[in-house]
Amino acid sequence: MADESVVTDKLQHVNEYTSDLKEMRGMSKDEYMSDVVVQRAVERTFMNLIQSCIDLAQHIRASENLEPSGTAKQEIEALGNGDIISRGTQEKVEEAVGFRNVLAHRYGDVDHDVVYRTLHDDLLWFERFQQEVAQWFQQYHN
Template structure:
């Protein structure tokens, strides 16, 4: 059985990091590309946000004895297979895991244009992840 405190804590982190990123969206792309400090803040916040999603998925997968396990993408996949995440949200969150890996491990140079675009166009997927997990969690407690 999932630990409610862990679920609530991780969902709170997802919400906080998403809100932080929303507050960092005020710059034009040109300003963003010229501001290395903001780039680093955005990248680190994305890494923390995505890791919180992975940690939550891992907790649920483990507590509910879902399969598969192993990689971070597999943790997200397990939630999709169990019907906790919609197919669309699962796919976007798996993409987010790959994005986090690029940011964390610096595979080649980080494309700051892509990071800017993700900041402005893809935050809604983290909200959907949060909503879908919270809905499932609420049903478990009923």
């Protein structure tokens, strides 16, 4: 059974990082593209956010004996297979894992247009991930 303190802690991190990213949305694309410090802050916050989702998925997958396990994408897939998150959320968070890998390992140059667009258009998927996991946990562990 998933540990309430671990789930709560990881959900709190997802919430905090998502909120931080929302606060970084205020500038125009031109301002964002010319501010390396803000770019780095956004990228690092995305990496932390996505890693928190992976860590949470890993904990739930292991504690609930779900399959598959292994890669970060498979940890997210296991939550979809276990009906903990929806298929749409699963697919978007799996994409985010690939995005995190690009940011963390700098495969080629980071496309700042993609980061800016993700910042403005895709945070809702992290909110859905958080909501779906929280609903599952409340329903099956209280």
